[in-house]
Amino acid sequence: MQIKELEESLGAVLIERGARQVRLTKFGEEAAQRVRDILRSVEELGDFARASRDRLAGRLRIGMIPTIAPYLLPTVIENLTRTHPQLDIHVREALTSKLIQELAEGRLDAAIVALPVSEPSLTEVALFAENFLLLRPDEDEGAPVPSRERLREMRLLLLEEGHCFRDQALSFCNMQSSQPREVLDANSLSTLVQMVSAGMGVTLVPEMAVAVETRSASVSVARFKDPQPSRTIGMIWRKTNPLAGQLRQLSEVVCRSADALRERPDRPRAVPGPKRRAGGGYSPKSRAPRKKRLASTP
Numbered sequence: 001m002q003i004k005e006l007e008e009s010l011g012a013v014l015i016e017r018g019a020r021q022v023r024l025t026k027f028g029e030e031a032a033q034r035v036r037d038i039l040r041s042v043e044e045l046g047d048f049a050r051a052s053r054d055r056l057a058g059r060l061r062i063g064m065i066p067t068i069a070p071y072l073l074p075t076v077i078e079n080l081t082r083t084h085p086q087l088d089i090h091v092r093e094a095l096t097s098k099l100i101q102e103l104a105e106g107r108l109d110a111a112i113v114a115l116p117v118s119e120p121s122l123t124e125v126a127l128f129a130e131n132f133l134l135l136r137p138d139e140d141e142g143a144p145v146p147s148r149e150r151l152r153e154m155r156l157l158l159l160e161e162g163h164c165f166r167d168q169a170l171s172f173c174n175m176q177s178s179q180p181r182e183v184l185d186a187n188s189l190s191t192l193v194q195m196v197s198a199g200m201g202v203t204l205v206p207e208m209a210v211a212v213e214t215r216s217a218s219v220s221v222a223r224f225k226d227p228q229p230s231r232t233i234g235m236i237w238r239k240t241n242p243l244a245g246q247l248r249q250l251s252e253v254v255c256r257s258a259d260a261l262r263e264r265p266d267r268p269r270a271v272p273g274p275k276r277r278a279g280g281g282y283s284p285k286s287r288a289p290r291k292k293r294l295a296s297t298p
């Protein structure tokens with residue numbers, strides 16, 4: 001009823017009504033976009049008020065991609081809760097493309113993703129670099145680590161289309177996503193690791209995920225020789241976001257959280273987290289695990 005009244009007020013039809021479906025007219029789509037712009041402006045007005053404060057406070061809507069969130073998020077939340085108790089934290093886990101869309105629509109304040117995203121409307125701040133390690137079935141422990149050329153000939157298990165980590169793994173192997181594949185792709189790193197444990201193939205895993213994902217899997221962990229495959233983790237937010245100063249504070253909390261994750265006593269010393277270097281970045285060099293003997297390329 002309210003939509004009908006709005007149509008009468010505007011003198012235009014917003015919705016095309018059919019027997020089985022309802023959809024926006026062209027005018028309705030343009031009107032909906034303008035409404036979203038208005039709502040985002042209202043949100044930013046509140047952000048301007050929050051930006052006048054010296055410390056992070058109030059609602060914080062942050063997104064993370066699935067290959068980061070399970071491993072880094074608990075430590076980030078713990079540190080934010082301790083250092084910024086007035087924050088009301090809302091977390092969203094989604095693929096990079098979805099997070100970028102929600103940032104543009106004003107539904108998120110910031111997101112932690114793999115860089116670069118190359119969106120002109122977004123600010124990118126690099127936080128740390130992280131290596132990829134090779135996971136193989138347990139019986140392959142001690143075997144020579146394959147080169148990237150040899151890896152292309154093996155049954156390489158990957159995340160499904162849409163995950164940036166899939167593209168990064170394929171890039172390391174100089175493979176195209178469109179090449180025919182004999183095995184099913186997975187939707188999570190946990191599934192990938194269990195598939196390797198079952199002897200279905202090999203996979204690459206981000207270093208921060210190894211300690212968690214290999215606890216209940218019969219796999220061997222190996223490191224490639226330099227230059228090792230890696231990714232850069234960073235924070236992104238809208239360039240127009242008035243909370244930019246506070247979000248830079250948040251990026252420092254994320255860096256400290258990555259440090260804390262590396263230094264945790266229950267984390268295998270052989271697979272330390274990314275090491276921070278001067279200027280806020282991290283060195284991709286680290287050592288190999290004690291629990292699982294690490295093979296290296298000859």
